Amino acid sequence: MPHWTEHAKDCREQLGKGWDIIHQWLDEYAGVYWPAKVHRVHRHHRDGVEEIRNKWGNEAAKAAEIHIIKDEGCVPFKEEIYADYGIDINDDVQAKVVNPRFFKIRREE
Numbered sequence: 001m002p003h004w005t006e007h008a009k010d011c012r013e014q015l016g017k018g019w020d021i022i023h024q025w026l027d028e029y030a031g032v033y034w035p036a037k038v039h040r041v042h043r044h045h046r047d048g049v050e051e052i053r054n055k056w057g058n059e060a061a062k063a064a065e066i067h068i069i070k071d072e073g074c075v076p077f078k079e080e081i082y083a084d085y086g087i088d089i090n091d092d093v094q095a096k097v098v099n100p101r102f103f104k105i106r107r108e109e
Contacts, residue, residue, distance in 0.1 A: 007067040019063035022052060026067055037071075038085055044068045045078040 004027050008018035026048065029039035042048070049068070053061035068075045082088070 002070060007063075007070065010066055010070060011063045014066060015059060015063060017059070017063075019060060022056065022060050022063045023067055025052070026064060040071060041081055041085055041087060044072055045076050045081045047078045049075060 004020070004023035007023040007026075008020050011023075012018045026043050027039065029042050032039060043051070045068070049061050049064045052064045065075050072081070076084070
């Protein structure tokens with residue numbers, strides 16, 4: 001799983017600006033979950049890109065797409081990324097932050 005600084009390097013090469021804040025925002029929950037890549041359900045999808053576009057503009061949204069494509073291979077719909085990680089879209093994912101092992105335990109059941 002690439003560190004946000006690697007994503008910033010990719011953006012500097014492609015966009016001329018690293019967009020550190022975007023990569024940090026996308027990966028904000030990375031240290032909370034086990035396995036760590038499960039943090040992607042929060043913002044590594046098209047809704048996350050649109051949220052970035054609304055907060056920081058079109059170029060920031062492009063930086064988010066570069067980041068997400070490197071991590072996921074595409075920019076999935078929210079429903080797709082939830083399904084990829086075996087999470088019911090109706091679950092309150094934010095509440096699972098209290099028990100970050102939830103995902104590992106659930107997948108083993």
